[in-house]
Every structure is written in structure tokens, then in C-alpha cells.
Amino acid sequence: MAVLLPTFEVKIISSSDEVRYVQAISQITVNLSSEKPCDSAEVHVPATKKIEDLEFLKPGKEGSQIEIGFGYIGENAEKATVFVGVIDWISPDLPLVIKAEDAFTKAKRKYFTETYCKGGKRLYYSEIAQDVLSRAGLTDYCMPAAETDLDARPRSMEFKNQTVAQAMAKLSEEIQWVHFCIPGTERVYFGPDWPYLRRYLPISGPPISKVxxxxxxxxxxxxNYEAGSKFxxxxxxxxxxxxxxxRTDKPYSKAICNLVDREQQNKSVKGEYPETEKEYKTEKVKEGQEFSFTRIYSFDQGKKEAEDRAKELAKRKFHELNAAxxxxxxxxxxxxxxxxxxxxxxxxxxxxxxxxxxxxxxxxxxxxxxxxxxxxxxxxxxxxxxxxxx
Structure with missing residues (x-):
């Protein structure tokens, strides 16, 4: 059996396209999260020279691109890039520390003012997000409105001297979607949660089949493992x-879904679960903490159908929150x-x-x-x- 030795690669690309590699490190940490729009990385360099001697790493080089990869040296082992971002801080003193965020960091620095859906022109949330992200020079990966019934069209949307990051946070909160920079790229996903399980990601090719x-x-x-034997x-x-x-307990006693009409957002219905005495007995929960959430839905089939849908969504959320x-x-x-x-x-x-x-x-x-x-x-x-x- 081959012995695999871990290895790393830290590549820095300056604004003048000069490429340099960090040859030695004492610590690398990369944080990737689906609940935060911006991933981050931190590299500690065991520099023993003066900062001035490390020209390509000294303070003032912030804004350079950094790529971090990990892997193993050995049979059938390759390095893979796990982080692509922009250096936003370099320590002024030794030991040398480099901090970076992915491409979404540009959204934190770009301010703009705009009113969408003016003059009765209705836009989908995904269409608004595409324009908002472009203001920070970011490439969007939004779910096209024609491909999902989860998108909606707000009556109005106004941003006054806000950053692109703040605008995206508002859009995500209103439609209950998520947004994040797809790891290793400069594209921002904006769409329903669980994108891989919904087959919205990866961008190209079939979803990863191996689990x-x-x-x-x-x-x-x-x-103990021997050739031909089982673990x-x-x-x-x-x-x-x-x-x-x-966790085996049930922390929530009820889930409440507020369903809002995507065309007329002043219209809404509410669904609760459990609601009846029979449902409480079935779920074996007592009065306690409640969880309330909002979803946007088409009321095309009438109010009764929307109420049934709200009840079903509340039931799903209740079981999701209380699942062992x-x-x-x-x-x-x-x-x-x-x-x-x-x-x-x-x-x-x-x-x-x-x-x-x-x-x-x-x-x-x-x-x-x-x-x-x-x-x-x-x-x-x-x-x-x-x-x-x-």
C-alpha cells in the first residue's frame, strides 16, 4: 500500500501578473461555508528575514490574487485547489501572516444606489441579483426564472448607498435563498438552499455521483485491513x-409557515404544524418553542390550495427541525x-x-x-x- 504524504501549494499572482510561490509555511487554514457568502483563508509564513527582503509579500501587496491547494504525494494522488481569493491583509511585522477572502470580498467595497421594478416593470429576484453582482464585477450563477418556480417578482426593491454585499443579503432574506462564492471560482451562486442535492450545482456536468x-x-x-478482507x-x-x-429530543413544538403570493405580496396565508390535538398526540410534543418562516408561492390555484401548501411546508419544516x-x-x-x-x-x-x-x-x-x-x-x-x- 502506497504511503501518501500531504503537500500544499500557495500561489500568489500580483496585479502585474507576476506569479510567485510560497515555499514554506507554518500553518494554513481555509474556511468554506454554505452559510457565509465569503470564504476565507489564513497563511502563516515562518519568515526569518526582514519584511523588506520578502518583496512580493510585504504590506502594500494587498489585492493580489492567492490560490491555495492541498493534496498528497504518492500513487494516484493529485493536488486540488480549494481556495481562490484576494489578499486583504498582510501583517506589518514578523511572523508573517497573510489573510484573504474569496472574490465576494469585492461586494463589500462597492456602494451603489438603485431602484428596481420602476414603472410597473416587474423583475425576478434572480434578475435583480444579476445586476447587483455585476456592479462589483462579479459573475453571477443565478437560477434563471424560467427554470424554477421558486423565484418571485417583488413589487419594488430600493437600495440607497448600500454595498453589493448588503444588497445581496437583503435579496436572500426576502426570498429565503442563499448566496455564496462557488469555491475555487469567482462565480456567485444565488438560489434555493441545498443546491447540490437539487442538482443546481455543479455548474457543468452531472452532479458528483460518488458519495x-x-x-x-x-x-x-x-x-486491521488485509488484501481481500473486510474492514x-x-x-x-x-x-x-x-x-x-x-440529538434525539424535539426542540420545537410547532412550525409556522407564512406563504406570500409572488404576484401580490400583500396577500398571504398561514400554515401551522402540529395544529390539532390529534397532531400533537401523534408527534408527542408539548407546548414550547415555535419556529416561524416565510416562503413565496403562486396563488394561481386559489386560496385553499395555498393554505394546504402552507400546512405541508410547515409539516416538512417541523420534521426537519426535530429529526433525530x-x-x-x-x-x-x-x-x-x-x-x-x-x-x-x-x-x-x-x-x-x-x-x-x-x-x-x-x-x-x-x-x-x-x-x-x-x-x-x-x-x-x-x-x-x-x-x-x-
């Missing part, structure tokens, strides 16, 4: 699961192919009944000469309707 397996070992036996029942590829907890599931994060061996929003199979050697599909809500890569290459994965449970029917 990664992460397993919590029992630790009672020494993991020991205690085998696990998760290094640490101390922050991963299995793992919460928290685990640490495993470094995998540069894993990114946030990717689906994986999580299982336990001691509790096989808990096995199931999960999604990476956030991924953190840590690399150092002493600690090696590690990946920390924050998990979340996808809605049942988006899981494979197996």
Missing part, C-alpha cells in the same frame, strides 16, 4: 468526533475534494441505526508540517424529500 463515507469507529479493536467492525476514518452529538440527527462537527484526514454543500454518508460502528446521509454545512482545512493535513466538517441533515430513495 464519500465517513465512519465513527468504536475504538475497541485495532483497525474490522471497529474501523473508522474519523479522527475526532468529540464535537459531534446525536447528528449535530456539530468531526475531524478527519484531509480531503481537498470535499467542499461545503457536498453530500456524504455518515455512519457509526457502535450505533448503526444512526447511519444516514448528511451534508457538509462548512469545511475547514488545516495544514501544518507538524500536524499534517486535516479536514473538519460541520454537518447538517438534508430534508427527507431531497435524499436518495433507497
Amino acid at each position: 464519500l463515507l465517513y465512519r465513527i469507529g468504536s475504538g475497541r479493536e485495532r483497525s 474490522s467492525p471497529s474501523w473508522g476514518n474519523i479522527i475526532s468526533a468529540g464535537s459531534l452529538k446525536y 440527527q447528528y449535530e456539530g462537527s468531526f475531524t478527519t484526514f484531509g480531503n481537498p475534494k470535499l467542499s461545503h454543500s457536498h453530500r456524504f454518508w455518515l455512519e457509526s460502528a457502535e450505533h448503526p441505526s444512526r447511519n444516514g446521509y448528511y451534508e457538509a454545512k462548512a469545511v475547514t482545512f488545516n495544514y501544518s508540517p507538524q500536524g499534517g493535513f486535516r479536514t473538519t466538517v460541520e454537518v447538517r441533515k438534508p430534508p427527507d424529500e431531497l435524499l436518495p430513495k433507497e
Whole structure:
């Protein structure tokens, strides 16, 4: 069996297209998250020279592009780029620290004023987002209105001396969509949550068919693998699961869906679950914390159909919030192919009944000469309707 040694690559491209590589590091951390529009990275360089001698890294070089990749040296192992961004801070003193954010950082610096949907001209949220992102020089990846019934057209949308980042936050809040810079690119996804499971991502080609397996070992036996044999029942590829907890309680007693008409947003209906005494008995919950959310929907089929839809969405959300599931994060061996929003199979050697599909809500890569290459994965449970029917 080949021994794989972790490796890294940090490439810096200046505004004059000069390319330099950081030859030695003491620590690299890359944070990718589906819940934050901007990913970040931090590189520590064990510089022993004066800052002036490190011309391409000294303060004043902020704004240069940085690319970070990880991988392994060995059979069938390749490096993969996990982060592409812009340097926004370099420490003025030693030890040298470089901080960077992905391309969405440009959205934090660009201010604009605009009123959309003027003169009765209705635009979809995705169309507004396309124009907003272009003001910061960002390339959009918005779901075209013709391809999804989840888009909507607000009656008006006004931004006064706001940043592109603030405008995108407002758009996402109103339609309950998400937006983030697609890792390794300069394109911004704006659309419904769970984009990989909905097959909206990746941008080109079919969704990733292979599902990664992460397993919590029992630790009672020494993991043993021989050619042609099966893994020991205690085998696990998760290094640490101390922050991963299995929740069995039901923290919410009710989910409330406020459904708003996409054409006339002054019209709305409400759906609750559980609502009747029978439903409360079925779900075995008592009065307690409630969760309220808003969705936009077409009322074309009438008020009764919209009310039924609101009730169904409330029921789905209730079960999603109260599902028995793992919460928290685990640490495993470094995998540069894993990114946030990717689906994986999580299982336990001691509790096989808990096995199931999960999604990476956030991924953190840590690399150092002493600690090696590690990946920390924050998990979340996808809605049942988006899981494979197996």
C-alpha cells in the first residue's frame, strides 16, 4: 500500500501578473461555508528575514490574487485547489501572516444606489441579483426564472448607498435563498438552499455521483485491513468526533409557515404544524418553542390550495427541525475534494441505526508540517424529500 504524504501549494499572482510561490509555511487554514457568502483563508509564513527582503509579500501587496491547494504525494494522488481569493491583509511585522477572502470580498467595497421594478416593470429576484453582482464585477450563477418556480417578482426593491454585499443579503432574506462564492471560482451562486442535492450545482456536468463515507469507529479493536478482507467492525476514518452529538429530543413544538403570493405580496396565508390535538398526540410534543418562516408561492390555484401548501411546508419544516440527527462537527484526514454543500454518508460502528446521509454545512482545512493535513466538517441533515430513495 502506497504511503501518501500531504503537500500544499500557495500561489500568489500580483496585479502585474507576476506569479510567485510560497515555499514554506507554518500553518494554513481555509474556511468554506454554505452559510457565509465569503470564504476565507489564513497563511502563516515562518519568515526569518526582514519584511523588506520578502518583496512580493510585504504590506502594500494587498489585492493580489492567492490560490491555495492541498493534496498528497504518492500513487494516484493529485493536488486540488480549494481556495481562490484576494489578499486583504498582510501583517506589518514578523511572523508573517497573510489573510484573504474569496472574490465576494469585492461586494463589500462597492456602494451603489438603485431602484428596481420602476414603472410597473416587474423583475425576478434572480434578475435583480444579476445586476447587483455585476456592479462589483462579479459573475453571477443565478437560477434563471424560467427554470424554477421558486423565484418571485417583488413589487419594488430600493437600495440607497448600500454595498453589493448588503444588497445581496437583503435579496436572500426576502426570498429565503442563499448566496455564496462557488469555491475555487469567482462565480456567485444565488438560489434555493441545498443546491447540490437539487442538482443546481455543479455548474457543468452531472452532479458528483460518488458519495464519500465517513465512519465513527468504536475504538475497541485495532483497525486491521488485509488484501481481500473486510474492514474490522471497529474501523473508522474519523479522527475526532468529540464535537459531534446525536440529538434525539424535539426542540420545537410547532412550525409556522407564512406563504406570500409572488404576484401580490400583500396577500398571504398561514400554515401551522402540529395544529390539532390529534397532531400533537401523534408527534408527542408539548407546548414550547415555535419556529416561524416565510416562503413565496403562486396563488394561481386559489386560496385553499395555498393554505394546504402552507400546512405541508410547515409539516416538512417541523420534521426537519426535530429529526433525530447528528449535530456539530468531526475531524478527519484531509480531503481537498470535499467542499461545503457536498453530500456524504455518515455512519457509526457502535450505533448503526444512526447511519444516514448528511451534508457538509462548512469545511475547514488545516495544514501544518507538524500536524499534517486535516479536514473538519460541520454537518447538517438534508430534508427527507431531497435524499436518495433507497
